[in-house]
Amino acid sequence: MRLAGSKKVIADLLDLGGTEEDIVSLLPEEPEDMWHANNLIAPDDIIRAHAIRKVTRTTNTGSTSSERVHTDLTIRVTSTFFDPAASALHVSGTVVKENGYVAIGQYHTLDLELNRAFTLLKPGGWDSVARETLQEALRPESGDDLAAVVMQEGLANICVITEFRTVLKQRVEHNIPKKRSGASDMDSATKAFFDKVLNTLLRAVEFDAAHPRTLLLASPGFVATEFRKYILDLGQRTSDKKLIGLAKASMVVHTSSGHVHALNEVLKSPEVQTKMKDKKFYGETRLMDDFYTRLRKDDGRAWYGLKPVVRAVNEGAIGPGGGTLLINNSLFRNMDVATRKQYVDLVDKVKAAGGEARVLSSDHESGQRLDALGGIAAILSYPSYDLDEDPEDEEDGENGGGNDTAEGTTVI
């Protein structure tokens, strides 16, 4: 993503509120930029971008004619929709500046396009999290992303792991008969399965000089090893240099299952770690592991869920000395302004207290693990054991009748 300053547009938007500083023009250049844009654009923001709109005109005689017109539209965002597989972002909202084709208040959905600039105005100003997201978006692409095939017998998940997200490109399922029906049947079925996976992989992920990627093959047992051998054999038989190169550059990693969440194990394996040390997601995976270990040990420093974390932040328990707030970026996305502000305040408070605040990408495996915990978790600087016994629980008890207290007494 690049900044694309256009004085005219900025001047044009100023009357909608905010100052010149609140307006940013951006030029998305890669599919990944659409994902960043989705994180930046929040409801109530104002966005101006190129649009194609069907305009219907009625003539005096009553006949109608419709045509598609190219125009620039300015809308106030009500919702966004991001299609991760196609990296397409659709932004819906109401028109706030009329022109010859549309009136104020009409609905329009903008399809943001690559290599076409759009201008974003946040009338309430940019908060710290939004600023950080913007900085991340503007950072030049580090380039090499990973392709991974997580597989087991009869099932393969083809994923691309980039700096910020894991995209499940395609899921391949194939019925492989079990052994009673004879070994030869099974071998041909396995071959057909490998064939299907390889073809899908080559179609879903680009492997060429412009996109150098490492290919990870992960599976329980020997499936991945066999698959690698299959690619190599096929390459040698058809003297296809591309396939041979692909097989040679691929790494086989052991996982316990062929489901997408086994990617965690892939990212943790020593083979991958040496390659990926400088990546953002590597740090995130490690942080989540650290969090889970602490939770297991029950050392009082790992807490999850909004209520305990908010209490910890208010107590200043997430401070210097290892205090870390883990929060998913999905919590900042598509939410009303007040809730978003609450989360932003949390991040700001932790930073002010000297702790670390990490915004995890919910489209990565680590983010999805965090999602299971409610999207927010924290490692405290010091142990604290009573964060979940907050006064609100007692209030719940009162509402729910005397039952809760009765149970409480039997335990004690």
Next chain:
Amino acid sequence: MMGRLLLDLKVVDQRTVDKLRKEAEKIGKSSFALAWVLDQRTEERARGVTIDIATNRFETDTTVFTILDAPGHRDFIPNMIAGASQADFAILVIDASTGAFESGLKGQTREHSLLIRSMGVSRVIVAVNKLDTVSWSKERFDEITHQVTGFLTATGFQPKNVSFVPVSGLHGDNLVNRSTNTAASWYQGPTIVEELESSEPTTRALTKPLRMTISEVFRTVQSSLTVSGRIDAGSLQMGDALLVQPSGEKAYVKSLQLDEEPVEWAVAGQNVVLHLSHIDPIHVRAGDIICDPAKPIQCLDSFTLKALAFDFLMPMQVDVHRGRLHSAGTIESIPALLDKVTGAVTKKKPKIVKPAAVARLAIKLASKVPLEAGQRVVLRSGGETVAAGLLE
């Protein structure tokens, strides 16, 4: 060991074994010849491990048995769960050779016994194998018996349902025929087959609506869609209309086979092969459930589970196993910790569940799968079994 059992029972003839031995010698693994009776896949033979369950049947004077040879290697536990879910009894094979038993007890033996217990198998025959390598030492046998008994009772098996037999898979001692080795003369108890014959079969839900888990889907001459599996409940006969879940497609029973013999009907507990008609093979996968169209099983993507934890549980991603079915899911929340005996709620919304605790878990699956109350489910994570329980 299973290969030897089948050979001694004359299910497999010497000629087949000789042929296998020749093939095995070709790749320099002649000792695997007996294992190859059941390990038929090229991969299994090349690597020398059982990957998938193999079924075979044998008859004794009184009873007909179906054996499922299940893999033990940790990567193939999903297949073992599939096997255990179809079984009435389990034979747990323990390697008695020095060092192997100790390392097994820490690793796979533990997980296996937990799994067979949580899949509802209560009768276990422990075959203490490879006793010939320690010259049929009675001390070794007693030591293993002692340790494994303690460990199995801790897992929840009743001592009266556990029995021990010293065997040698390589030579065939005490499998079908009593050992002729003088060093083993101290053992006068029943052989494996005698133990099996004396085991009481469990009662079956014959009158309940039909439920059959498909364990294999393949193509035969009779039908392009042939499925095999064990009838969990109910009965079926030729010409019956069936419903395959989760696809919700109807099919008809063209014909069915029991133990490779065509039959007219089959009931719960039997392992059958069904030839289906009027259905496209893409709608049927291993792990699907065949049920009565009048009383179909529901497809759920979220459910609650009363589970016994083997490891720390918290909201996390897990693999959900039920028989052949193997699906990705997450523990969404932990509504309550329960008392082990009474089942009463001891703590609401715990942060974490410790090993050996019982808890109610809310599970969300990535896709809809056929499930119903009372089914046994195993949760695994990172290659380890973390919990097992009953669907509520």
